[in-house]
Amino acid sequence: MIRALFIAACFVVFVGMATFAYSPSPKETTCTAIPQGTVAIAVAFTPAGKNDTTQKYIPGDANARIAAKLEQCADRFQLVLTQKAVSDALANERALSNGTPVEQMHVDNERNVRTWEAISCGVGRLERFPPDVPLGLIAHDKHQGRARHALAAVLEKRRPGAPVVAIHLGETPYQSGALYWPWRWAARELVAWPAQYWQVHRGALECSGDVVIPDQLLPVESDTR
Secondary structure: OOHHHHHHHHHHHHHHHHHHHHOOOOOOOHHHHHHOOEEEEEEEOOEEOOOOOOOOOHHHHHHHHHHHHHHHOOOEEEEEEEEEHOOOOOOOOOOOOOEEEEEOOOOOOOOOOOHHHHHHHHOOOOOOOOOOOOEEEEEEOOHHHHHHHHHHHHHHHOOOOOOEEEOOOOOOOOOOOOHHHHHHHHHHHHHHHHHHHHHHHHOOOOOOOOOOOOOOOOOOOOOOO
8 A cells, every 4th residue: 555655656746747847838028028127136047067267157058048038138127136157158247238237146155045045135135226126037937936936925025016027038948958957957846846935934035144245235226228
């Protein structure tokens, strides 16, 4: 009986992972659907490594796709908040090609900064911005759901009612074209979702001291692009 239940559970997990890994992606968001003056919150995907000489990340296909979308819609943003694996995929890690500033959500260090924590750090840098400034969430299409859940939980505590637009990338590559990546990410989500639900349930959605940027507050842009 126990063996049968175990096999059944494994089958359910397998089907669930396969369904998640190969489910259709939402249609790509057009630039015109992004409100003018949006603050982009671009959540990085797992990078392909790090260059020991330059200390820059090797972004991988997914982060390069996120960076390309930021550039494609650059004139819709007044600010980009992101993580180093995405900014390192840009031609200029401090600005988009039209001059829109690019800032980090948090200090980059050796430990893995979880999605909810990165978003909490990023939102914490917006204290001087008006509460109705639109936020545009950009992430890998198989990461977008969990990132959106984390952002909603953080905003409920810190910027209730803030307008949010999910900026979809359409069919998004993983770190590389390796066949194992959809399964690897599905397995990661299987663990990450319960962990994030637990953090939200506890209300423990703060930016840890070891990654918080000391000068957290960004100046409000005098004009919006």
